[in-house]
Amino acid sequence: MSNVKGAGTNTDPDRLAFVALAHLVEPGRRDLGVLVRQVGATAALERLLAGEVDDNLRQIVEPRLVHIAPRGTVAEALLHAARATVRADRLGVDLLTPLDDGWPHQLRDLVRLSRDNGRIVDRDTDPPLCLWVRGAEPLADACDRSVSVIGARAATAYGEHMASELAYGLAQRGWTVVSGGAFGIDAAAHRGALAAGGVTIAILACGVDRPYPLSLSGMFERIVDGGGLLLSEWPPGSDPHRVRFLVRNRVIAALTRGTVMVEAGKRSGARFTLHRAIRLGRPALVVPGPATSESSVGCHEELRAEGTRLVATVADIVEEVGRIGLDLADEVRAPERTLDVLTGLQAQVLDGVRPRAARTAEEVAAAAGVAIRDARATLPALVDLGFVVCHDGRYRLAPAP
């Protein structure tokens, strides 16, 4: 099974309407999303081309119409979409729309985020209209148990180590590792998952046919070859605009069961992704670092704010994102201390026993501040346990073994 649709689906007009809309408008716009949810993609496309939409939306579409539907007809737009789909297919790129069985429906949660407060990253949070995918693994299955591992591009050796180790451990336990395909933490996370032979998904801010950055192309090929996926809501051929990275981040948060931020400076874009996870009600998990590290300032600020949880191990992450009761964190085991076998009273009495000067039970009781009765009852047990030796009714500490 794969994400490729049969040839028939490529000529479904409703499906092609989604593709045409995704070519005409940058992803995440609430006005278009609301329209599509109200009247469907085909009617939304008709209204858009007829100019029967909000003036702002109409004007944004205008410059692209020249290329996609010069005469402004729906037939032109659908033909453009069909051709784009065929081209994508030749590139080995699959297409998913919300009409397809393999669509990851958890993305619909993004509807909750939409609000217009002026900044693009907060404004353009509507669910994607289309997803372009490279790789054989069915997307929805791969995301069923998935965690995003994100962080700064300018990562330290510590950060890359943590991202890689956590991704490795998650992949080993069957979790899909999702990240943004960037330098630093993202790349370390993908590589960790690959090293464990796991599935990893790189969610890009450009076309999946030309993954950015170029110098990571070897890694991108290994992701696809290793059963992972490259995914984008921009059509093949799209450039990685700066704003697109921020808009893209909401998909990383929405697609996964939880987000782990490994290393992030004060201004890291990873913090936006974490905030998306918080607002989606997904676990927003943060790995601490040395308090001396500028690269962890963003992590520590997030951990001081509401809505985040600290994670230091794979088990911590699995406890937070796993189904309740199924994936509880293994407790870290401290090395057993010999003194742990003692009761409180025994430990207190032992405090009154000296290494050299042998003491009577009464003297031990006086030193330890316990009842003579208790000292008398406890000292033989301490002798049995090998902590204390007794000669002529006087007690001193047993020599170390």
Place this chain on the structure above:
Amino acid sequence: MSNVKGAGTNTDPDRLAFVALAHLVEPGRRDLGVLVRQVGATAALERLLAGEVDDNLRQIVEPRLVHIAPRGTVAEALLHAARATVRADRLGVDLLTPLDDGWPHQLRDLVRLSRDNGRIVDRDTDPPLCLWVRGAEPLADACDRSVSVIGARAATAYGEHMASELAYGLAQRGWTVVSGGAFGIDAAAHRGALAAGGVTIAILACGVDRPYPLSLSGMFERIVDGGGLLLSEWPPGSDPHRVRFLVRNRVIAALTRGTVMVEAGKRSGARFTLHRAIRLGRPALVVPGPATSESSVGCHEELRAEGTRLVATVADIVEEVGRIGLDLADEVRAPERTLDVLTGLQAQVLDGVRPRAARTAEEVAAAAGVAIRDARATLPALVDLGFVVCHDGRYRLAPAP
């Protein structure tokens, strides 16, 4: 002003009764504390000597009575207390009881903790009956603005660095740094405060005349010489029993406005002190460390539990323990980015401008996915700001400065 009381107070029988009780019974016992609060120290001493108390308490006192009041009279016990006070005075050790003006009354909050669940560290949480002090600074004043900085003895270089830096910064801002006088984090905290010329208090689990460990005696002398204090609820001459460290920890938590745990392994005793702070309703603050460090496992577990807050800087600590509104954390300032001056729309339009290929406003709008009107309105501003250059109605990126 100092903690020394006038000669007259040394013969006050009520005060001496506290001293006698502190010699007879290990600190923190709820049964004795309740009795003293009900009938006063003198009557409590009378009942104790007459055996008119709970059998358990009576038996605990028995082995020490031989040395303090062989015939079981109150006069003997008071005489013993008076002599001990004179001896302490000769050693330069001051004595405080709850009857004295300089007593730190926040210790009374410990009454809340008392409950008997079997473990000494949870059971013996009643307030101290006496405090012995070395150093000139009045104790109550020194504790008015104080923070405890605690952690493991087996600290790493990172942990000691953090303890020292945080204590230095707190001392610089006029906060008293309280700790337990042990190796590792404690010693680093005391030294940091000393380096800043600040007041620091070592709360010991043995007599203040013989501070333990011996190899830190140079540091203990510097604390006293530098205007700081050595403090203990055990009389001069007392040994540092292991249990006493745990019982002592409640005083560290109760005396201060908040507790900062710097580095603590899974089983560190510092975690008990932090738990005391949580149950007292004082800020329980924890410094994170590398997730790879065994020495921070206890810190990270506490940060994953309820009731703690992460702190990474002196400003974070002051924000948590300071009076609301007076000591807010300075926001860490990120280096200003040039792009920060742009509005969301400007940044989006800029994404559509290329370094070499000059584009028309319409082409920029198409690439960026914005309205032509918006591109036309925004591009001149980007030219004015120096991001873009314009030739013959076509725009390209300005060369880097």
